[in-house]
Amino acid sequence: MSLFLEVVPVSEAVEVVRRIAPPPGCEDAALEDALYRVLARDVSADIDIPGFDRSTVDGYAVAAADTTGASEAIPAMLQCLGRIGMGSADAGSISPGSCRYVPTGGALPRGANAVVMIEHAELIGDDVLVHRPVAPGENVVFRGEDFRAGAVVLERGRVLSPRDIGVAAAVGADRVSVVTPPVIGIISTGNELVPATGVPGPGEVRDANSYLAGAFVAERGCRPVYFGIVRDEREALKNAVSSALDRCDAVLVSGGSSKDERDNTAAVIADLGEVLVHGIAIAPGKPTIIGTARGKPVIGLPGHPASAFVVLVAIVDHLLAAMRTTAVSRRTLRARLTQNVPSTRGREDYIRVRVRDGEAVPVFGKSGLLNTLVQSEGLVRIPATSEGLEVGEEVEVILW
Amino acid sequence: MSLFLEVVPVSEAVEVVRRIAPPPGCEDAALEDALYRVLARDVSADIDIPGFDRSTVDGYAVAAADTTGASEAIPAMLQCLGRIGMGSADAGSISPGSCRYVPTGGALPRGANAVVMIEHAELIGDDVLVHRPVAPGENVVFRGEDFRAGAVVLERGRVLSPRDIGVAAAVGADRVSVVTPPVIGIISTGNELVPATGVPGPGEVRDANSYLAGAFVAERGCRPVYFGIVRDEREALKNAVSSALDRCDAVLVSGGSSKDERDNTAAVIADLGEVLVHGIAIAPGKPTIIGTARGKPVIGLPGHPASAFVVLVAIVDHLLAAMRTTAVSRRTLRARLTQNVPSTRGREDYIRVRVRDGEAVPVFGKSGLLNTLVQSEGLVRIPATSEGLEVGEEVEVILW
Structure with missing residues (x-):
């Protein structure tokens, strides 16, 4: 393997993960x-919804024609034939010149095609004075108007x-x-890793990526299965990936994907299947690996949690969406950049931003810092064709 | 009780639900x-995170001063003292004029304060040619730089x-x-209701509100408990609310909240506790009831699912957030209205909209229609002080 990665554009990486997504069960x-x-x-x-002509107000079910010309000064007078109970199987009928009281949601009697709101009517003895005309269909949802049977x-x-x-x-x-929720195996590799329950010694750090990736896939309706921390040793990693493939629909391996001696992930994927992509034109996240083994996707994520998270958002999200046969669901908003952000043509840069009052404030920080993850609210993507974004430019923020 | 509701503004209703929210457990x-x-x-x-000075790249750990003036033409030459393993407890040390290879995430040796990326160096035998100077701290995250112990x-x-x-x-x-997730009791009332599993007869409809309210509270991290459909009879409703109060932290009762003879919800709350609000200046959703019983909130929602949902978003969301001691989390976006929307001064109107390419298209439809819920993507709020919104106006859409 060569020293430098042969990177593919983000769009190509997304196409690859979509192509290798196994079809879901149901x-x-x-x-x-x-x-x-x-x-x-x-x-x-x-069935037709609703299953009957239904009043949307409390009032009097009428033939609309009986209210023509009704006003405060010259109300229409209708004979009230009684009340219709909610849910009653038979709402009876009315004839010209008569009406029935109907509650909100109640069924119209035969002969009625509109409802006069109670606020526009007055009950005097058995008679109802209607102070306002209603049009046919007013305050009524007709049978099947909401949904037709079979629709x-x-x-x-x-x-x-x-x-x-x-x-x-x-x-x-x-x-x-x-x-059926895809089951995603989660593996972290690295001799420097200790579990979240442990206390790191000199040179050691806690495994954040297992939790980060697990919560990310859970948020997208998948089921994470944790396979813990594996040392950077080829046999150990191969066994772990193999176990994960036994039980899962796809496997995410974080760490071990920098292009140096520690690079076991690509070798293990090649052993078990095929490496399709090794290196993506994305920053951060360049040393990402995409492969398949036993017909299942195996993705190598960068070891740095902040980089791994960008790859989860930019690439893995598409894999999970394809595995669920749905669209990637992104919350985005538009905001104005508060400062210039340089970028390198030929790769997609993702910068973390805070969003305040319509402004996107870049959160710069060394790539290894976790605190940028909690201090930012989203990512701004700088396309590979761009050399940077200018202060005041309106950008789309992918909220995370 | 009077025929017309004495309505309170939305802001007051929100204050009331926030005030009556019981403190959560943990x-x-x-x-x-x-x-x-x-x-x-x-x-x-x-502890300090990271617990040691850490390289963010694959490269050579150096004293930055040793690389001053290094260039492609005149590289600095440093003696390589070896490699630092990932997670090794002792990264050793370097003295002026020497360096050590360090992988991404590895610990810096004593005496080093920067890392030269492998791409900018060349290993020849035991010597490393450095083609570019590095500044102190370059490609390094120092101990505690991410988080200080105790922060x-x-x-x-x-x-x-x-x-x-x-x-x-x-x-x-x-x-x-x-x-602890608040437990929310869900009750639907109405003689016209049959369960989702049933087939409605004449005059009957299926209970959508139990599912709607249950999923809404679940989405907000609460646990719904379903108490089914209760007939519009005072004793039956009182028993159901009482059972729900036994097991839940708050109770949502939908239906039975129009201001007429069916109005049992307010009477039952008054029997068991106190009605605080009966009627909110909001459309749809006016006949909403807010009360407490046994120190727990009891909310009466409108019977129409579309109206009930607006009240869930505009009012109940604040209750649930207060019960969880967190902020209401809303996804919003700004869009331009595609047509005029009239409104009534003195009440907050919520109109459903579809959002397409930055445009908010009002979804009009009779208030009883369910299909507006699936055909819209959010709500636009028209403040009580406004008589309407104009075509082309930029509005905030509360995505739902």
Whole structure:
């Protein structure tokens, strides 16, 4: 292997991870457990929603024509035939010149096509004085107006939000077919690493990447499985990756991916399968490795947590989205840069920024610093074609 | 009770829910289970991070002064004393005129204060030719530069992101003290309601609100407990709310909150405790009720799912945030309105919008329609002081 990495553009790396993403399984889930799950099949309305003409207000169900010309001065007078109970199976009927009281959500009686709000009517004995005309359809949702029986309500690939969950309940989808969460193996390599539970000795640091990567994949609806810390020894790493491949749909290995003697990750992937990318034109994150083994993606992340996180956002996010057959969901906002940021043409630079009142303040700091991760709120991407961004320029911030 | 509601402004309703929010409990959580949990206590660094002067690149650890004036034409020549292994307890030392190879993340030897990147040096036998000068501190993170021992790394009240989880691991916080998730009881009332598993008969609809509210509170890190559908009968509702109060920290009751004969929710809250607000100057969502019973908040939501959801976003979100002692977290973006939107002075209007290419397209539709919930991406708030918004106006969209 050569000393310097042969880097590929970010766009190519993204294409590669999308291509190698294994197709997901699917399973049934109870609707109350389906928040943020990805729909594997469309959800359709089983029946017309609503199933009957329905009032959207408390008021009097009328034939709209009976209210033509009604005003405060000259109200229309209708005979009230009674009240319709909520959920009652038969809302009865009205004939011209009559009406029935209907509560919000109640069914309209036959012969009615509008509802006069209670605020615009007055009940006197058995008669109702209507002070305002209503148009046909006013204050009414007609049968099937919300969803027609058979209509697709939520499309496959959609990540279910609380609103979607409510709507699915309304159309009778108390169970939904959803994508099985991909299981992602997490391995950290490095002779300098001790677990978060330990106290590092001289030359040692705690393993942050396992937690960082695990929480990142969990946030994207995947299930992390932790395989702990492996020493930078080829056999040990090979055994760990092999175990992870047994149990997982993809494997993330962090550390061990700088281009020097410690570079076991690429060798292990090559042993078990194939290295597709070794080096991406991205800063930070250049020494990233993309490969496959036993038909499953194996990604080598940089050892520095801050660099690893940029690669998770810029590359791995696309892999996980493809494995869930959904789109990458990014929260972004536009803000103005508070200072010039130089960049190198030919690579995508990701700078960390704080966002304040519409301004993006670059958080500079040595690449090995963790504190930039908690002091920043997002990333600004500088395209490979650019030599930098100028103060005052409007940029898109990928919130993380 | 009078026919019309005495409404309070949204700001007052928000103040009330914040005031009645019960203080949360706290508990320990394993770091890998702490994603999105709210920190109940600060996380501090137990030791200096890193614990030693650390290289951020692969290269040669040097005394920066030894590289002064080095160039491609006239390199500085240093004697290489060997390699430093990752995680080795003793990185040795260098004296003037010498250097040691150090991998990314390795410890600097005593006497070194900078690292020359491998790309700018050349190893010839035991000598290293340095082609570029380095400044003191270059490519080095010094001991404690990331976090000093005892420094607060993550403040209480913070909702833990994947980055925070990684940083907590680095400072040894493998367990964290977090807010106990508030338990929220969910009740739907209405004689017209059938469960999502059922098929509605004439005049009946499925209960969407239980699922909608449950998923909404789950999204905000609370635990929903479902108490099902209760008929609009005072004793039945009182029993259900009472059971919910036994097991939950707050209760959401949807439906039964229009100001007419069906209005049991307010009566039941008054029976069990106190009604503080009955009616909010908000559209949709006016007939919202805020009360307390046994020291716990009880909120009456409108029966229409679309209205209920606006109240969840505009009011209940503040309650849940206060119960978790954190800030309301809103994803917002700015967009231009594609058409005029009239509004009524004196109430806050929330209109649903679709967002496309920086434009906010109002999704109008009868208030009872569920499809507006899935066809919109957020809400635009029209303040009570406004009579409407104009086409082209820049507005803030609360993404939901």
